[in-house]
Amino acid sequence: MKRIAVYPGTFDPVTKGHEALVLKALPLFDEIIIAIGHNSKKQTYFPIEKRKAWLETIFSNYPQVKIDTFDGLTVNYCKEKNARFILRGLRNPTDFEYEGNIAQANSTLNPEIETVFLISNPGLSIVSSSIVREIHRHGGDISQFIPSGIIIE
Amino acid sequence: MKRIAVYPGTFDPVTKGHEALVLKALPLFDEIIIAIGHNSKKQTYFPIEKRKAWLETIFSNYPQVKIDTFDGLTVNYCKEKNARFILRGLRNPTDFEYEGNIAQANSTLNPEIETVFLISNPGLSIVSSSIVREIHRHGGDISQFIPSGIIIE
Amino acid sequence: MKRIAVYPGTFDPVTKGHEALVLKALPLFDEIIIAIGHNSKKQTYFPIEKRKAWLETIFSNYPQVKIDTFDGLTVNYCKEKNARFILRGLRNPTDFEYEGNIAQANSTLNPEIETVFLISNPGLSIVSSSIVREIHRHGGDISQFIPSGIIIE
Amino acid sequence: MKRIAVYPGTFDPVTKGHEALVLKALPLFDEIIIAIGHNSKKQTYFPIEKRKAWLETIFSNYPQVKIDTFDGLTVNYCKEKNARFILRGLRNPTDFEYEGNIAQANSTLNPEIETVFLISNPGLSIVSSSIVREIHRHGGDISQFIPSGIIIE
Amino acid sequence: MKRIAVYPGTFDPVTKGHEALVLKALPLFDEIIIAIGHNSKKQTYFPIEKRKAWLETIFSNYPQVKIDTFDGLTVNYCKEKNARFILRGLRNPTDFEYEGNIAQANSTLNPEIETVFLISNPGLSIVSSSIVREIHRHGGDISQFIPSGIIIE
Amino acid sequence: MKRIAVYPGTFDPVTKGHEALVLKALPLFDEIIIAIGHNSKKQTYFPIEKRKAWLETIFSNYPQVKIDTFDGLTVNYCKEKNARFILRGLRNPTDFEYEGNIAQANSTLNPEIETVFLISNPGLSIVSSSIVREIHRHGGDISQFIPSGIIIE
Numbered sequence: 001m002k003r004i005a006v007y008p009g010t011f012d013p014v015t016k017g018h019e020a021l022v023l024k025a026l027p028l029f030d031e032i033i034i035a036i037g038h039n040s041k042k043q044t045y046f047p048i049e050k051r052k053a054w055l056e057t058i059f060s061n062y063p064q065v066k067i068d069t070f071d072g073l074t075v076n077y078c079k080e081k082n083a084r085f086i087l088r089g090l091r092n093p094t095d096f097e098y099e100g101n102i103a104q105a106n107s108t109l110n111p112e113i114e115t116v117f118l119i120s121n122p123g124l125s126i127v128s129s130s131i132v133r134e135i136h137r138h139g140g141d142i143s144q145f146i147p148s149g150i151i152i153e
Numbered sequence: 154m155k156r157i158a159v160y161p162g163t164f165d166p167v168t169k170g171h172e173a174l175v176l177k178a179l180p181l182f183d184e185i186i187i188a189i190g191h192n193s194k195k196q197t198y199f200p201i202e203k204r205k206a207w208l209e210t211i212f213s214n215y216p217q218v219k220i221d222t223f224d225g226l227t228v229n230y231c232k233e234k235n236a237r238f239i240l241r242g243l244r245n246p247t248d249f250e251y252e253g254n255i256a257q258a259n260s261t262l263n264p265e266i267e268t269v270f271l272i273s274n275p276g277l278s279i280v281s282s283s284i285v286r287e288i289h290r291h292g293g294d295i296s297q298f299i300p301s302g303i304i305i306e
Numbered sequence: 307m308k309r310i311a312v313y314p315g316t317f318d319p320v321t322k323g324h325e326a327l328v329l330k331a332l333p334l335f336d337e338i339i340i341a342i343g344h345n346s347k348k349q350t351y352f353p354i355e356k357r358k359a360w361l362e363t364i365f366s367n368y369p370q371v372k373i374d375t376f377d378g379l380t381v382n383y384c385k386e387k388n389a390r391f392i393l394r395g396l397r398n399p400t401d402f403e404y405e406g407n408i409a410q411a412n413s414t415l416n417p418e419i420e421t422v423f424l425i426s427n428p429g430l431s432i433v434s435s436s437i438v439r440e441i442h443r444h445g446g447d448i449s450q451f452i453p454s455g456i457i458i459e
Numbered sequence: 460m461k462r463i464a465v466y467p468g469t470f471d472p473v474t475k476g477h478e479a480l481v482l483k484a485l486p487l488f489d490e491i492i493i494a495i496g497h498n499s500k501k502q503t504y505f506p507i508e509k510r511k512a513w514l515e516t517i518f519s520n521y522p523q524v525k526i527d528t529f530d531g532l533t534v535n536y537c538k539e540k541n542a543r544f545i546l547r548g549l550r551n552p553t554d555f556e557y558e559g560n561i562a563q564a565n566s567t568l569n570p571e572i573e574t575v576f577l578i579s580n581p582g583l584s585i586v587s588s589s590i591v592r593e594i595h596r597h598g599g600d601i602s603q604f605i606p607s608g609i610i611i612e
Numbered sequence: 613m614k615r616i617a618v619y620p621g622t623f624d625p626v627t628k629g630h631e632a633l634v635l636k637a638l639p640l641f642d643e644i645i646i647a648i649g650h651n652s653k654k655q656t657y658f659p660i661e662k663r664k665a666w667l668e669t670i671f672s673n674y675p676q677v678k679i680d681t682f683d684g685l686t687v688n689y690c691k692e693k694n695a696r697f698i699l700r701g702l703r704n705p706t707d708f709e710y711e712g713n714i715a716q717a718n719s720t721l722n723p724e725i726e727t728v729f730l731i732s733n734p735g736l737s738i739v740s741s742s743i744v745r746e747i748h749r750h751g752g753d754i755s756q757f758i759p760s761g762i763i764i765e
Numbered sequence: 766m767k768r769i770a771v772y773p774g775t776f777d778p779v780t781k782g783h784e785a786l787v788l789k790a791l792p793l794f795d796e797i798i799i800a801i802g803h804n805s806k807k808q809t810y811f812p813i814e815k816r817k818a819w820l821e822t823i824f825s826n827y828p829q830v831k832i833d834t835f836d837g838l839t840v841n842y843c844k845e846k847n848a849r850f851i852l853r854g855l856r857n858p859t860d861f862e863y864e865g866n867i868a869q870a871n872s873t874l875n876p877e878i879e880t881v882f883l884i885s886n887p888g889l890s891i892v893s894s895s896i897v898r899e900i901h902r903h904g905g906d907i908s909q910f911i912p913s914g915i916i917i918e
Contacts, residue, residue, distance in 0.1 A: 003180075003181065024267055025267075027156075027237055027267065028156065028181070028238065028267070028269065071444075072444045072445065073441065073444045073445070073446045075446075076444075076446075084180055085181065090249065090253070090270070092249075092709050092713075092857075092858075093246035093247075093249050093250055093399075093705075093709070093857075093858055094246075094400065094706065094709050096243065096245075096246050096249040097246055097398050097399070097400050099272075100243070100272050101434065101437060102437070103272050104272065104274075105437045105441065105451075107274075108450055108451075109441065109446060109447070109450075114177055114180065114181070114271065115271070115272065116181065116269055116270070116271065117243070117269070117270035117271070117272070118267065118268070118269065118270070119253050119256050119257065119268065119270070121257075121260075128713065131713060131714070131717045135685065135717065135721070138683075138684050138685045138688075139684065139685070140685045140687075140688075140721060141721070144720055144721075145717075145720075224903075225903045225904065226900065226903045226904070226905045228905075229903075229905075245398075245399075245556050245560075246398075246399055246552075246556070246858075247553065247556050247859065250857050250858070250859050254857075254893065254896060255896070258896050258900065258910075261909055261910075262900070262905060262906070262909075281560065284560060284561070284564045288532065288564065288568065291530075291531045291532045291535075292531065292532070293532045293534075293535075293568060294568070297567055297568075298564075298567075309486075309487065330573055331573075333462075333543055333573070334462065334487070334544065334573070334575065377750075378750045378751065379747065379750045379751070379752045381752075382750075382752075390486055391487065396555065396559070396576070398555075399552035399553075399555050399556055399705075400552075400706065402549065402551075402552050402555040403552055403704050403705070403706050406549070406578050407704075407740065407743060408743070409578050410578065410580075411743045411747065411757075413580075414756055414757075415747070415752060415753070415756075420483055420484075420486070420487070420577065421577070421578065422487065422575055422576070422577065423549070423575070423576035423577070423578070424573065424574070424575065424576070425558075425559050425562045425563065425574060425576065427563075427566075551704070551705075551862050552704075552705055552858075552862070553859065553862050587866065590866060590867070590870045594838065594870065594874070597836075597837045597838045597841075598837065598838070599838045599840075599841075599874060600874070603873055603874075604870075604873075615792075615793065636879055637879075639768075639849055639879065640768065640793070640850065640879070640881065696792055697793065702861065702865070702882070704861075705858035705859075705861050705862055706858075708855065708857075708858050708861040709858055711884075712855070712884050715884050716884065716886075719886075726789055726790075726792065726793070726883065727883070727884065728793065728881055728882070728883065729855070729881070729882035729883070729884065730879065730880070730881065730882070731865050731868050731869065731880065731882070733869075733872075
């Protein structure tokens with residue numbers, strides 16, 4: 001049976017940390033679906049079309065990686081895609097608490113879906129989308145924090 | 154390529170938490186090697202023969218699960234076994250800090266080996282070997298904390 | 307002197323964790339007042355009437371437990387009710403930091419009021435109102451997370 | 460029914476933090492038993508006789524407070540003393556993780572015993588016995604960290 | 613070369629904790645610029661004119677301390693002021709995670725600027741502006757939490 | 766008045782993290798004394814002569830940096846050296862709790878001495894002496910974790 005993982009997130013914007021996580025997870029899964037959670041009520045910084053396009057550019061050479069958008073519960077989306085695994089990165093202990101609670105809630109909603117955590121590379125552990133947004137908002141240079149293949153203006 | 158994971162630990166003694174973790178990891182790997190770290194200088198509470206025997210009993214019906222002992226660096230043992238993954242459980246934020254540092258050190262020693270974390274089941278998050286030892290040492294009943302298939306006297 | 311505790315919160319909605327906490331605290335106090343903090347400016351997910359009715363249903367067989375609403379400072383409400391204790395649950399270290407600061411601020415405002423903490427049952431530690439709301443918002447089944455005596459549609 | 464709490468610890472030595480915790484807990488219980496855990500195999504810094512005598516001096520004017528020693532499991536000692544509550548202080552998040560696990564293990568061993576946590580006073584949150592020992596070992600002045608009624612030489 | 617530090621913050625309102633931090637940092641720097649971050653889009657509780665005036669009153673006898681406002685990136689403001697240091701206080705582990713990430717991001721944006729952390733005095737560790745605002749909003753007495761030289765109505 | 770800092774530690778062995786911390790602190794102080802805590806009762810992994818020699822080699826080109834050994838309380842050693850500052854690095858939240866308590870105890874023992882914290886560089890946050898010792902003990906290659914100018918066999 002094919003091992004499929006869903007990597008859900010907002011990717012607002014995608015960071016070097018997200019990119020590294022997917023590359024680290026490649027040997028573990030047969031297919032990784034990067035799934036941009038879409039919630040028409042929540043305002044995001046960058047439009048979903050741009051976020052999707054950036055991810056498609058970054059992983060264009062990896063047929064094993066798909067880019068998609070979804071709304072609703074992550075576990076329902078996983079079921080629809082026959083994905084038994086949710087992929088998430090951990091950068092620090094606070095991440096762990098939040099992510100752990102979400103993972104356990106998902107596991108209660110659907111016990112057949114397991115969340116798999118990889119740890120961020122040390123040098124990338126500071127790169128969070130919210131810090132990148134904050135720098136961008138103030139006109140700072142975010143190029144050091146985002147994947148080298150894309151341009152965010 | 155076969156996906157082989159090493160699950161290193163002391164298992165002094167094995168707990169329900171360890172058992173649940175391996176069962177949750179089964180769909181993710183083709184083979185899981187439970188590897189009891191053996192250090193002749195460090196004193197353990199239960200002898201290594203017993204710890205190995207308990208694990209063999211618990212997983213006797215799972216041909217996918219092997220039990221072994223090792224000494225030396227975990228990454229060297231992984232290489233010897235052609236294992237590209239280290240499996241570890243996370244129960245709480247302090248676990249995360251410790252495990253995260255070990256994972257990053259291992260990744261520096263051998264960048265081809267990735268540590269994969271699963272989160273403990275909520276009801277089992279309290280079960281640590283050190284608490285079980287403490288209860289046992291004081292003559293308390295540890296049966297609620299260890300896998301049902303084994304007897305620890 | 308009667309030992310009265312105020313258990314303040316938003317209960318938006320009440321969870322199995324809240325229910326278990328009150329039941330655990332019953333032997334400790336002569337009276338527990340579950341006090342729904344009411345702030346006309348803050349938007350909640352469920353209306354206060356519903357939140358109050360759910361709590362009344364759950365604890366209808368416990369004359370020792372009262373349900374009330376309040377606005378203003380918790381310590382002032384406690385004084386008005388002759389309550390010397392504030393009851394709060396702790397699920398994880400992040401809870402502790404936040405709750406600890408609030409407890410110390412309350413203790414500075416009124417040194418005669420003590421905050422008493424009980425720890426969540428391990429199996430319930432994931433149940434937070436915010437996760438329950440998130441699942442409900444996406445149309446998921448929240449029945450496993452809320453007390454069995456009530457129905458939240 | 461009398462509300463009896465056991466406050467277990469090593470008190471090696473007793474600190475201002477321990478003293479403040481008992482005083483804060485007085486309104487909550489009819490009796491508080493400060494129980495010095497005694498383990499003939501574990502080496503302590505101060506002999507148990509001294510530790511017991513210091514506690515007896517500090518609380519000599521509080522008939523509600525008893526001083527005792529015990530070995531074995533805390534929950535067994537509680538049962539023997541008809542104590543339904545274990546009292547513990549929390550200073551910081553790391554305390555919480557450790558104490559929380561112990562509390563949940565105790566609650567598994569005897570579901571009728573509840574651990575009650577009070578938070579340390581902000582100004583006393585640094586005072587740990589291990590830091591006091593370290594200062595004493597190096598010949599520093601520990602008088603600011605220990606209750607005013609006793610002398611530790 | 614003059615050692616100049618920027619102490620950036622919102623100071624909404626200034627607390628005893630902020631005041632103590634600057635006084636503790638005085639021996640370390642030749643000049644400390646308290647810089648109120650100004651963001652016309654973010655709503656604050658107190659107007660910037662009041663926040664600036666309070667700080668000016670508190671430090672009126674310290675010529676080494678300047679009060680200023682700024683918008684944009686902190687590292688850019690530092691460069692403009694020839695400040696090589698950012699001063700920040702740490703109250704607890706959660707502070708540390710947040711502050712640490714910001715410090716590392718700033719250090720990536722400008723490697724010549726170093727963030728220097730001092731730890732809050734134990735008795736002041738609870739004093740956060742957000743708790744002070746919450747008490748003020750409910751009509752509570754905040755005088756114990758703010759510097760003695762100013763009046764906040 | 767000269768700004769002198771003591772950087773106390775065991776340095777068993779010195780790591781790239783220690784080296785980076787001192788280099789980052791250079792602009793802040795007129796003199797930094799790296800002080801190896803010496804306790805004849807505590808067993809270390811490497812002898813103190815080697816630890817001192819490694820530090821002397823690493824900082825031989827920095828006249829502003831002195832290497833020394835000391836026993837007794839850190840605050841007493843600081844006073845003897847006319848140092849008003851203690852320098853420490855922070856890698857993660859657990860570091861913070863431990864270091865914060867020590868800093869507050871030192872500040873109680875001598876209110877004129879302030880502890881100054883710098884944060885570890887992200888890529889170096891995993892490098893702890895205890896992990897380096899563990900790798901060395903098992904015959905692993907530690908060269909990636911220690912300063913480039915020294916050889917540890």
